[in-house]
Amino acid sequence: MIPHRYNEETSLLLQQEQLITAKTPLPWDQFWxxxxxxxxxxxxxKTLAPFIPQLIKDIGVTNGDEQQxxxxxxxxxxxxxxxxxxxxxxxxxxxxRIGRKPVILTASFAIATTMISFxxxxxxxxxxxxxxxxxxxxxxxxxxxxxxxxITDATNLPKAYGYxxxxxxxxxxxxxxxxxxxxxxxxxxxGIFGQSEFLKTYPYLLACAVPALCSAILWLVxxxxxxxxxxxxxxxxEMVKQWLSQRSYTKQSALSRDTLIGSxxxxxxxxxxxxxxxxxxxxxxxxxxxxxxxxxxxxxxxxLLPLFYATPIxxxxxxxxxxxxGVIFATAGFTSGIFQFLFYARLHDRLGASVIYMTGLGSxxxxxxxxxxxxxxxxxxxxxxxxxxxxxVQHVLIIILDMCAPCIALFTRAAxxxxxxxxxxxGVVQLVSGAARIIAPVCAASFxxxxxxGRDAWLAxxxxxxxAFLAIGTSLALPRDPSLWEERD
Numbered sequence: 001m002i003p004h005r006y007n008e009e010t011s012l013l014l015q016q017e018q019l020i021t022a023k024t025p026l027p028w029d030q031f032w033x034x035x036x037x038x039x040x041x042x043x044x045x046k047t048l049a050p051f052i053p054q055l056i057k058d059i060g061v062t063n064g065d066e067q068q069x070x071x072x073x074x075x076x077x078x079x080x081x082x083x084x085x086x087x088x089x090x091x092x093x094x095x096x097r098i099g100r101k102p103v104i105l106t107a108s109f110a111i112a113t114t115m116i117s118f119x120x121x122x123x124x125x126x127x128x129x130x131x132x133x134x135x136x137x138x139x140x141x142x143x144x145x146x147x148x149x150x151i152t153d154a155t156n157l158p159k160a161y162g163y164x165x166x167x168x169x170x171x172x173x174x175x176x177x178x179x180x181x182x183x184x185x186x187x188x189x190x191g192i193f194g195q196s197e198f199l200k201t202y203p204y205l206l207a208c209a210v211p212a213l214c215s216a217i218l219w220l221v222x223x224x225x226x227x228x229x230x231x232x233x234x235x236x237x238e239m240v241k242q243w244l245s246q247r248s249y250t251k252q253s254a255l256s257r258d259t260l261i262g263s264x265x266x267x268x269x270x271x272x273x274x275x276x277x278x279x280x281x282x283x284x285x286x287x288x289x290x291x292x293x294x295x296x297x298x299x300x301x302x303x304l305l306p307l308f309y310a311t312p313i314x315x316x317x318x319x320x321x322x323x324x325x326g327v328i329f330a331t332a333g334f335t336s337g338i339f340q341f342l343f344y345a346r347l348h349d350r351l352g353a354s355v356i357y358m359t360g361l362g363s364x365x366x367x368x369x370x371x372x373x374x375x376x377x378x379x380x381x382x383x384x385x386x387x388x389x390x391x392x393v394q395h396v397l398i399i400i401l402d403m404c405a406p407c408i409a410l411f412t413r414a415a416x417x418x419x420x421x422x423x424x425x426x427g428v429v430q431l432v433s434g435a436a437r438i439i440a441p442v443c444a445a446s447f448x449x450x451x452x453x454g455r456d457a458w459l460a461x462x463x464x465x466x467x468a469f470l471a472i473g474t475s476l477a478l479p480r481d482p483s484l485w486e487e488r489d
Contacts, residue, residue, distance in 0.1 A: 013279035022221050023155040031160065037104065037144050038216050039167035044111060044211045046175020048118075051183035055204055060489040071123065079128045085434030092427025096420060099228045101149045103140075105219060110137035114367040119208030133168040142430035146423040149413045150229035152363065154483060157413065158348040161406035162341050169337035172330070175211075179368050182207040209482045230420070253264060259441065279424045283415035283485055287425075291408045292432035293471040297364060299440035300467060304447055304460075305329075308371060316447070318378045318387070332395045335400050344403055353407040354480050360404035361475055363397040365470035368461050370394040414482035443467065 053069050056076075062068040095103040104325035121127045152160050185193040193199050199206060265409040309325045311317025319329075346358055370390055377387040409430070416425040443463070448460035479485055 005337065017440075022151050023159070024080035026156050026160055026345070027151050030227055030229070031148075031163075033222060033272060034144060034148055034151075035163060035167045036163055036218055036221070039171050040108070040111070040211065040214050041140055041144075042168045042171035043175050043214055044115065046171050047179040047211050048208060050176050050180040051204055051207060054183070055127075056124075058203070059122060059124055059127075060116070076127060077441075078438065080131040080135040081434065081438055082135070082143070083132050084138055085431060085438060087136055087393045088142050088430045088434055089424070089427035092146065092315075092430065093424045095143045095146060096230065096423035099230055100150070100221065100423070101226055101228050102141050103143050104226070105222060107138045107140040107143070108215045108219040108222065108254060110134055110218065112212045115208045115212035116205070119205030119212075120202055122202075135185060135278060142426045143423065145409060145412070145430075146426045147229050149409070149416075149422050149426075150419075154410075154413075157410060158353075158406065159345040161409060162344045164406070165340045169333055172333050178210040179207045182210065212311045230423070242487070249375055258481040279417065279421060281415070284417075284425055284428055286474075287408065287411045287415045288432040288473070289474040290319060290411070290478060291429045293467070293474045294361070294408060296436035296440050296443070297464075297467045297471050299404075299437050300443035300464065301364075301367065301398070301401075303441050303443070304371075304464070306387075307447055308374075311447075313378045316375050316450075318374060318383065318391075328391070328395070332398065335395070336399045339399055340403060340406075344406060347403075348390050352481050353410045354478060355481075357407040357411075357475060358472075360401045361468070361472045362401045362406070364471065365465065367394055367397045367401065368464045369396075372458070400437065410482045411478055411485070414479075414485035 015367045052073055056062060056069050056072045061072055091103050091107075111134060117133075118127060118130040121130055148160055149157065179186065183206070185206050186196060186200045186203065193206075300413070303406075306325055306329075308317050309320040309328070313319045344356075351359075370393065374387060374390045374394070377384075377390055381387060412425060412429050413422065416422045446463045447460040450461075
């Protein structure tokens, strides 16, 4: 009897181990398109970054005041992020109803056309209009994450997020090269473009054409190769007809609308278009709060780093010039991408999402404390080996902190009320994170404020530690493992 019982228990354990270790292969026929989408989205910002300050000067909006350039650059950034944040929930919920593909195609078309219009703009108002339209129609960020969750499951989603940094890293290399070398081509390459009056009139069009062309090609690829990842309850054309019927007061239109609504209600066992109040479950609110506070801290730190590096040593920084700052960020970005690609999925399998997330947030405190340490070392020894070592240690900790982002994606997928509402859930999370991205740049101003004469030099670091503890506090409501939330209501 005893051996028989042992065999039963052993077989059960083996079955459980097989279930745990069995992983679904990544659907590469669709996943590679998602990776290219990440590349295209990152390429826009990386291409614009090198020439935006010079563009602001050239259009004359600052009237020659160099100190006003940063203000107009920040305002241009906000002109994209604010409308995108306001509509991200709408696009995400719409993708649950009409599908991911139409929304992503719309976003790629918006990127392609607005980048061309941006390159053709010769006034600050024109630049603003281009970025506002691009932000309002670009619902990619949340929908791409929803599509990743659609085509993966809990066993291969961590591995999928291990690949995500690679296209962003590639865009970080190609974008600045394209933006820096192809802006003002008539001056940079007079032998090739020197005779082109058109490029002399629009000196930034060629640089803007790079991400525009990439988005246009990607649009064609997606139109023919991208498969819809959700079973939509209402085809896009019928949704348009329903909207048109609501604009008509004829009896025939009313009957048509009632028929369409009735057919939709007959097929809604899964709630693909839940009302916002139904989506805002305690689980979703917990993930949204955690994602918002994490995004706020991450973006605030990323805004503080270049300011800290460029600030003179006597004012609390390290007095680095732009080339050195660029090398630091390029090296850190490359290292972070390779590290996540090689180790994130393995660490997730061994430790779990919650441990990685809490470890990453725990690294936020020493990251902050290293700022005054680096400044103290620079004051005592200059930019010597101990100072560079401290900078290196800080960026290693930031790499650990960066691994919190894919963990949030796992918690978001688990928090969705059902698979049909993943898009809306992502929309809520992206809405809160978008608001954090708008607020975060203001946080960096605390550093400049604390460095003023008569102020406490530690004031900014106290503020940043408050942000870190806020992120840690909101994370305490997350479960030990996302699978504990996987039971659908």
